[in-house]
Amino acid sequence: MSDTNSSDNGIAITDNSAVILHFDLTLEDGTAADSTRVHDKPAKMVMGDGSLTPNFEDCLRGLKKGDKKAFTLAPEDAFGQPNPDNIYHVDKSKFSADMELQEGTIMGFSQPDGSELPGIIRSVAGHSVTVDFNHPLAGQTVVFNVEIIEVK
Template identity: 40%
Template sequence: MRDLTVGPGTRVTLHFSLALPDGQLVDSNFESSPATFTVGDGKLLKGFEQALFGLREGAREELTVKPEAGFGAHNPNNIQTIPRSDFEPELELSQGLMLSFADAQNTELPGVVVDFNDEEVTVDFNHPLAGRDITFKVAILQIEPAQVH
């Protein structure tokens, strides 16, 4: 075992799970191959990454990541009302339906239908986990110096 801790300049291999406070599992790799990331490479949200700082190989932790450090606060400005005529007439709408939209830069943007009628459709563009605490369980398997290219 090396005497490294998770922080800038390290490459980390770990098992993790993300769950809602009620225990509902969102994602986990405990039953499959571990994930590897280099601190700062963008593979892990910054708040989740920073929650790991200071942990050593072999550490097993359960951490709570607040919305501001995770998927962001729920922003009411991200709920948009769009004319029904902007959607294909044959599209069968339902509450909770996830659709893909393109923003002004033509970047794909997911949105969830929260309400609709014959005139308009209300779509929530917040991340589905925005505004929620996330229970982040980790098992740090390996920490090594990051390779500088």
């Protein structure tokens, strides 16, 4: 019996592959952190373009269309360790008066170039608001469950 699908799923992920995949990202304790399945929008990435850590790329290398794999990444191989230089103390007057500032709230902060950078409110004390611009998953060991949709 011949396998008729072997020709369209035979390309393995290599250094310059364009990859479309679904992923479910959880913390070590099983807490869901992110998933492309929520809105059914697979992620698109190009191996070797610098957007992924080398260890993450190593975990994908060799996979083919239809493959599923789970792998655990240490903070250094995922979102890095928190950087104390990314924590700022902002005067409460910089926020609009009707804005509710609560610990754990993630909000966008306008950058000089017009882009927005997400920051997490860590504390509010008097007139000082502590904002953390580290990635929300910095310092976390994460588990990726990937399903390869397409490899070019």
